[in-house]
Amino acid sequence: MVAKTLSTDILILGSGGAGLFAALHAHQAAPGLAITVAVKGLLGKCGCTRMVQGGYNVALAREDSVERHFMDTIVGGGWLPDQDLAWQLVTLAVERIKELENELGCFFDRNPDGTVHQKAFAGQTFDRTVHKGDLTGIEIINRLAEQVWARDIGRLEEHRAVELIKSNDGKSISGVLFIDMRSGEYLLVRAKAVLLATGGGPTMYKYHTPSGDKSCDGLAMALRAGLPLRDMEMVQFHPTGLLAGTHTRMTGTVLEEGLRGAGGYLLNGARERFMPHYDSLAERATRDVVSRSMFLEMRKGSTTPHGGLYISMAHLGPERVAREFKGMVERCADCGFDLAGGLVEVVPTAHYMMGGVEFAPDCSTGLPGLFVAGEDAGGVHGANRLGGNGVANSTVYGAVAGDTMADWVKGQELAEPDPAAIEEAIAVCESPFGRKSSVPMEALREKLYGVMWDKVGIIRDAAGLAAAQSELDALEAELDRCSLADGNRAFNLTWHDWLNLKNLVAVSRTIAAAATARRDSRGAHFRADFPDRGALESSRFTSIQSGVVSMKPVAFTRVRPGETLLRDAA
Numbered sequence: 001m002v003a004k005t006l007s008t009d010i011l012i013l014g015s016g017g018a019g020l021f022a023a024l025h026a027h028q029a030a031p032g033l034a035i036t037v038a039v040k041g042l043l044g045k046c047g048c049t050r051m052v053q054g055g056y057n058v059a060l061a062r063e064d065s066v067e068r069h070f071m072d073t074i075v076g077g078g079w080l081p082d083q084d085l086a087w088q089l090v091t092l093a094v095e096r097i098k099e100l101e102n103e104l105g106c107f108f109d110r111n112p113d114g115t116v117h118q119k120a121f122a123g124q125t126f127d128r129t130v131h132k133g134d135l136t137g138i139e140i141i142n143r144l145a146e147q148v149w150a151r152d153i154g155r156l157e158e159h160r161a162v163e164l165i166k167s168n169d170g171k172s173i174s175g176v177l178f179i180d181m182r183s184g185e186y187l188l189v190r191a192k193a194v195l196l197a198t199g200g201g202p203t204m205y206k207y208h209t210p211s212g213d214k215s216c217d218g219l220a221m222a223l224r225a226g227l228p229l230r231d232m233e234m235v236q237f238h239p240t241g242l243l244a245g246t247h248t249r250m251t252g253t254v255l256e257e258g259l260r261g262a263g264g265y266l267l268n269g270a271r272e273r274f275m276p277h278y279d280s281l282a283e284r285a286t287r288d289v290v291s292r293s294m295f296l297e298m299r300k301g302s303t304t305p306h307g308g309l310y311i312s313m314a315h316l317g318p319e320r321v322a323r324e325f326k327g328m329v330e331r332c333a334d335c336g337f338d339l340a341g342g343l344v345e346v347v348p349t350a351h352y353m354m355g356g357v358e359f360a361p362d363c364s365t366g367l368p369g370l371f372v373a374g375e376d377a378g379g380v381h382g383a384n385r386l387g388g389n390g391v392a393n394s395t396v397y398g399a400v401a402g403d404t405m406a407d408w409v410k411g412q413e414l415a416e417p418d419p420a421a422i423e424e425a426i427a428v429c430e431s432p433f434g435r436k437s438s439v440p441m442e443a444l445r446e447k448l449y450g451v452m453w454d455k456v457g458i459i460r461d462a463a464g465l466a467a468a469q470s471e472l473d474a475l476e477a478e479l480d481r482c483s484l485a486d487g488n489r490a491f492n493l494t495w496h497d498w499l500n501l502k503n504l505v506a507v508s509r510t511i512a513a514a515a516t517a518r519r520d521s522r523g524a525h526f527r528a529d530f531p532d533r534g535a536l537e538s539s540r541f542t543s544i545q546s547g548v549v550s551m552k553p554v555a556f557t558r559v560r561p562g563e564t565l566l567r568d569a570a
C-alpha cells in the first residue's frame with residue numbers, strides 16, 4: 001500500500017550528469033517550479049558520471065571543429081547514430097563545457113598559455129578530450145551537486161523508482177512509484193513531467209565497470225510502459241578490466257586506456273604478445289577490436305590464473321610507469337599486482353550501453369510528459385560510443401531536457417494516476433515475500449552473468465543467442481519463484497537485489513533479441529555467423545517494443561556514407 005503521496009511539477013530520476021543538469025536548467029528557466037530529484041543512492045555520490053576518469057569531448061581548439069567532432073562520432077558509430085542527435089551533441093557540448101567552467105565552477109586542466117588542455121582519445125582525429133587529471137567525473141559531479149544543493153530543488157535520496165505510472169486514461173505519465181529504501185515503504189510522486197535519467201549500465205555481464213546502483217531500472221520501466229528501445233544489441237566492452245578474483249568488487253573495474261596508448265603490451269597466459277596477430281594497430285586498435293581479439297585469445301585456452309590475460313608495462317621503465325600512472329599503480333597494488341614492474345591480470349569488461357529509449361532532439365518520448373536523457377537514451381552513439389562522448393551526452397541532453405520540461409509543464413495539470421497500475425506494481429514488488437521456495441539469489445545472479453558473458457557478449461552467433469533466450473526465460477521463471485524472508489523492509493538489500501535482477505533479466509532479453517535480429521557485425525556487435533559489416537548506404541537500426549524487434553532505416557539527414565562535412569578532407 002502507498003504510505004505517502006507527494007506532488008511536484010518536474011520529477012527527475014537519477015542524479016548523474018543528466019539528472020543534475022536537467023534540474024539546474026529547469027530551475028534556471030522557471031525558478032518558481034517545484035522540481036524534485038529522486039535517486040537510488042545519495043545525490044552527488046552515486047552513478048557513473050562521478051566515475052568518469054578520462055574526460056569530456058568537445059571541439060574547442062581553433063584547428064578543431066564541430067563538423068570534425070560530428071564526423072568522428074558518425075564514423076565511430078558505424079553510421080548508425082541518429083545524425084540530428086549527434087549534431088546536437090557536438091554543438092551543445094561547446095556551450096555545456098563553458099557553462100561547467102564559467103558558471104558552475106569546474107577547474108579543468110590547462111596548457112601553459114591558459115587554454116584548456118585537451119588530450120587524445122581513441123577513434124578521434126583531433127585531441128579534444130577536456131579533463132581534470134584522471135578524476136574528471138568527480139570534479140563535474142561535485143560542482144553540479146553543490147549548485148543543486150544551493151537552490152530550492154527537492155531531493156529524495158535512497159529512493160528507488162520502481163514503476164512509471166500512467167494516467168487513468170493511459171495517455172500520459174502521471175507520476176512514479178518508489179520504494180523509500182530507508183523505510184521500505186511505498187511512495188507515489190505525482191508529476192507533470194518526469195525525466196528518466198537512471199543511466200542504463202550493463203551490469204548483467206560477469207565483468208562490468210558501472211556503479212552498483214545501476215541495474216537498467218529506467219530501461220526496464222520504459223519497456224514495461226511500452227516504449228520503443230533502439231540499438232540494444234550495442235554493448236561496449238572496455239578491453240582492460242582488472243581481474244583479481246571473485247572475492248573483490250575491484251574485478252571488472254577499468255584500467256585506463258592510456259596504458260595501451262602509452263605502449264603497454266597485452267600478453268596471453270604463456271606471456272606471449274598476441275595483438276599484432278589480430279590487428280596492425282596491435283594494442284592501440286579501437287576498444288571493440290582489442291576486446292574481441294582478447295576474447296578469441298582467451299578462448300584458445302592460454303589464460304592467466306583467473307582466466308584472463310596480462311597487461312605488461314615494465315618494458316617502458318617501472319619509474320616512468322609509476323610516475324605517469326600513479327593512480328592505476330596504486331589500484332593494482334591494492335589487489336596484489338605490480339603494474340610498474342610486473343604483470344597485471346586483465347579481462348574485457350562491459351562498460352556502456354549505446355542503446356536506450358528512442359527520443360526526439362528535445363528529449364521527449366512517445367509517452368507525453370515522459371522525457372529521457374543520458375545513458376538511458378538511445379540513438380546518439382549508434383554502434384559505438386567514442387570515449388569522452390558519454391559525459392558530453394549526459395550533460396548536453398540533461399540540459400536540453402531541463403529546458404524542455406520547464407516549458408512543457410506550463411499550463412499542464414497533474415494527471416490522475418491509474419490506481420490499478422499502482423496496485424499491480426506493488427504486487428510485483430511484494431511477490432517474493434513469504435513464498436515457500438528457496439532458490440538462492442546469488443546463484444541466479446551468477447547464471448545471468450554467465451549466460452550474458454558467454455552467449456550475448458563480445459562474440460555472438462545464432463545458436464548461442466537462441467540458447468541464451470531460453471536460459472533467460474528460465475531465469476525469469478526462477479526469479480518469479482524466489483522467496484524472501486518477510487522481515488524488516490528498511491534497507492533490505494536482498495529485496496533490492498531481487499528487484500535489480502528482475503530489471504536486468506528484462507533488459508538482457510532485449511539485448512539478446514536485438515542481437516539475434518541484427519545479422520551483420522557493426523561496431524560493438526559482432527556475429528561470428530555474419531562477420532560482414534553490411535552496406536552502409538542501407539544501414540538500419542534495431543527497435544524493440546513490447547517484445548517485437550523491427551529494423552528501421554537510418555536517416556542520413558546531414559551526411560551520407562562516402563561523404564564528409566569536412567571541407568579540407570577531399
Ligand SMILES: Cc1cc2nc3c(=O)[nH]c(=O)nc-3n(C[C@H](O)[C@H](O)[C@H](O)COP(=O)(O)OP(=O)(O)OC[C@H]3O[C@@H](n4cnc5c(N)ncnc54)[C@H](O)[C@@H]3O)c2cc1C
Pocket residue numbers: 013014015016017018019038039040041046047048049050051052053054055056057159160161162197198199200209210211213214215217218254351352373374375376387388389390391392394
Ligand atoms: C568507470 C567508468 C569510467 C567512465 N569514463 C568515461 C570518460 O572518461 N568519458 C566519458 O565520456 N564517459 C565515461 N564513462 C561513461 C559515463 O560515465 C556515462 O556515459 C555518463 O556518466 C552517464 O550519465 P547519466 O547521467 O546518464 O548516468 P549516471 O551518472 O550513471 O547516473 C544515473 C543515476 O540514476 C540513479 N538511479 C539508477 N536507478 C535508479 C532508480 N531505480 N531510481 C532512482 N534513481 C536511480 C543512480 O543512482 C544515479 O544517480 C565512464 C563510465 C564508467 C563506468
